[in-house]
Amino acid sequence: MADIKKLMVPWLEGLKPYFSEHIEKAWEDRSLVRMMSNEGPFGPQKAVFDKLVEGAKMANRYPDSLNHIKKKIGEINFGLDQDWVLLGNGSTEILDMTFRSFLQPGDELIQSLPCYGIYIQRANIIGAKTVSIMSKDNWEYDIDKIENAISPRTKIVVLANPNNPTGNLIDDSIYNRLARKDIILICDEAYIEYSGLENSKIPLMKKYPNMIIARTLSKAYGLAGMRFGYALGHPETIGIISRTIMSWNISLICAFGAYAALNDQEGLKEKIRLTNEGRDYIESELAKIEGITVFHTNGNYILFDASKTGAKSEEIVNAVLEKHNIILRKMNPFKGREGLFRITIGNKEENEKCVKAVKEFFESR
Ligand SMILES: Cc1ncc(COP(=O)(O)O)c(C=O)c1O
Structure with missing residues (x-):
């Protein structure tokens, strides 16, 4: 019998295939709001x-x-x-x-x-x-x-x-x-x-x-x-x-x-307009939470740092998922900032729901 491991190129040792837990989760339960993977929220024109x-x-x-x-x-x-x-x-x-x-x-x-x-x-x-x-x-x-x-x-x-x-x-x-x-x-x-x-x-x-x-x-x-x-x-x-x-x-x-x-290109412009509108809304609403730093974005996602509030990335993301069925993205503690999290901009309804959920998390602490 061939020794498959010996035949394998050595640099594959220890590597794992790409796997995204949150995408799997979102497909398992399609009622979840996907605000974690920087997808566009609008279906094809x-x-x-x-x-x-x-x-x-x-x-x-x-x-x-x-x-x-x-x-x-x-x-x-x-x-x-x-x-x-x-x-x-x-x-x-x-x-x-x-x-x-x-x-x-x-x-x-x-x-x-x-x-x-x-x-x-x-x-x-x-x-x-x-x-x-x-x-x-x-x-x-x-x-x-x-x-x-x-x-x-x-x-x-x-x-x-x-x-x-x-x-x-x-x-x-x-x-x-x-x-x-x-x-x-x-x-x-x-x-x-x-x-x-x-x-x-x-x-x-x-x-x-x-x-x-x-x-x-x-x-x-x-x-x-x-x-x-x-x-x-x-x-x-x-x-x-x-x-x-x-x-x-x-x-x-x-x-x-x-x-x-x-x-x-007109359809594209409209999607961009709606997303940038959502960005302005989420950025300005969540900036009102004391201790949160909003990093202004040029994309369809926004990075926040809640480290000063003492809340940890995982805690925020888990609470928003458990209580509001919204998947956000937890981040590694870059530069020792343990409260980093990322929100992908959704449609108007999703953005409002998300702002409410995040505010509720910080108000209840
Ligand atoms: C910076 C960056 N580049 C590339 C991609 C990959 O996009 P795709 O392979 O879907 O074109 C992503 C996806 O999140 C990304 O964030």
């Missing part, structure tokens, strides 16, 4: 839904290379040509393909904490080492520390704009400094549409062939379950990453839905 159905009717066919979608994405993004665009099964696959293209076992990837948890997970499965640099007290990236951490083994630095969970937009100077280094610089713009594409780092990316921008339809477009993301970069860089594409990584059904969503 009719124009998108109809196209998904049209695609489903042709599910017996393989899709082509979807150049019409790349062309549309280029048009939306500063008029880039289609060879500056790469499509992925969510931006997670874009990140994965980029990691596979530039990292090998023993290489290093630099991330800044707190950040999206999948960077380290995808680096681990390649056998690369993740070097994590803690952000400054105001959650700005600590560029000096990041720069100092770059070693001959560093191949990739990944920094989100705006960052999740902190919500802050990043200054050009940070990317400028890093893009001049001999590394691949990934700018993860999963949430950029909420603050507007004028905040995108595309103009910088055009200057630097070693810079890649990762985008998704999971957030502002509200299509997380459809799984569609894309990368923007110089054609040579996109050409290299394209070598790793899994054939037909975008399902035909998803392609139909994505094209319709990208063509409905």
Whole structure:
């Protein structure tokens, strides 16, 4: 009998498959209010839904290379040509393909904490080492520390704009400094549409062939379950990453839905307007709680620090779930702040329910 463990690549030792407890919980009980995963609360617009159905009717066919979608994405993004665009099964696959293209076992990837948890997970499965640099007290990236951490083994630095969970937009100077280094610089713009594409780092990316921008339809477009993301970069860089594409990584059904969503910029604007309205409401209401710090966001999630009240992240999140059926996101105690928690902005009704629940928790202490 083959010794499977001996055949396994050694860097998979000790790793676990990705598992999200709160998403499992939300699917088990669909009455729970999902304010934990930075999904959009609004279902697909009719124009998108109809196209998904049209695609489903042709599910017996393989899709082509979807150049019409790349062309549309280029048009939306500063008029880039289609060879500056790469499509992925969510931006997670874009990140994965980029990691596979530039990292090998023993290489290093630099991330800044707190950040999206999948960077380290995808680096681990390649056998690369993740070097994590803690952000400054105001959650700005600590560029000096990041720069100092770059070693001959560093191949990739990944920094989100705006960052999740902190919500802050990043200054050009940070990317400028890093893009001049001999590394691949990934700018993860999963949430950029909420603050507007004028905040995108595309103009910088055009200057630097070693810079890649990762985008998704999971957030502002509200299509997380459809799984569609894309990368923007110089054609040579996109050409290299394209070598790793899994054939037909975008399902035909998803392609139909994505094209319709990208063509409905008015529908997108409306979702963004409602979300930003919800953000202003939640931020201003919860700022009234004594001892709570609200970190203003440029995404569809808000980070709060209740450490000064003495309440711990887990306590808050558990109470809101148990008493009000709302799932929020507990956070690790970054910088010793034990009261950090994150709320994903929902629809109007969900936001009101959530504000009431959080206020009730603090009032009853
Ligand atoms: C910063 C960031 N990047 C990327 C993603 C992944 O999005 P998707 O794979 O759904 O495109 C997320 C999801 O939460 C995120 O927070």
